[in-house]
Amino acid sequence: MTFLENIFGLIDMRSFSSVWFWIVLALYWSSVSQFVLGAPYDLIIRARKGGNPQDMHDLQTLVEVHGRRRLTVMRRAGHWIVAFAAALLTTIYLLAFHYRVEIAQAVFALILPIMIVRLMSLRLAFRIERENMQELRLCRALLTHRVWVQLLGVVTIFLTAVWGMYNVMSRSVLGF
Numbered sequence: 001m002t003f004l005e006n007i008f009g010l011i012d013m014r015s016f017s018s019v020w021f022w023i024v025l026a027l028y029w030s031s032v033s034q035f036v037l038g039a040p041y042d043l044i045i046r047a048r049k050g051g052n053p054q055d056m057h058d059l060q061t062l063v064e065v066h067g068r069r070r071l072t073v074m075r076r077a078g079h080w081i082v083a084f085a086a087a088l089l090t091t092i093y094l095l096a097f098h099y100r101v102e103i104a105q106a107v108f109a110l111i112l113p114i115m116i117v118r119l120m121s122l123r124l125a126f127r128i129e130r131e132n133m134q135e136l137r138l139c140r141a142l143l144t145h146r147v148w149v150q151l152l153g154v155v156t157i158f159l160t161a162v163w164g165m166y167n168v169m170s171r172s173v174l175g176f
Contacts, residue, residue: 015106016164025110025160029153032117036142036149037125038066044146048139056135063138067125074122085115102167109163113156117149 015021034041039062046052047059074081092111095104124145127133133141 015103016167021106021164025157028110028114029157033146033150033153036146037063037070037121037128039063039142041146044139044142048136048143060134060138063128063142067128070122070125071129089115105163105167109156109160113152116152120145120148120152 036044039059043055043059043062047055050056089108089111092104092108095101096108097105124141128138128141131137
């Protein structure tokens, strides 16, 4: 085998049998559950414990900056973002399940949960702004959001693994 054949064998278009797909999936869910609206989990915990007032100040500043940034983008171009996301998701869905393109199925399994998490984060940012959340209420809201994101991650990884196993097994049985 040549060097290029080795490289293309490593980066396989049959996504569910590729280790790279599973690494990307694990890294995404790990990073999403580590940061909530730009604030790292350990900072949220330290701020909630109240040992250092600077931690609460840092947390509130980080969340305010990231939340305001998201809200500004959505207020300026939200309808375009939603339209583009819907068109992209529809295209990937059609390629994945109507035309049965495996790479599109894998991308759909990544993109749909990403969009759901983005919507959840946007909803939290709107809620923080509307209710002017501060200190312990803010910590509670961020930690609750993190739990829901982790739950979504577990369900997504499980469903993706089941679909991937089905896909790989049916391909091996049918000889594709």
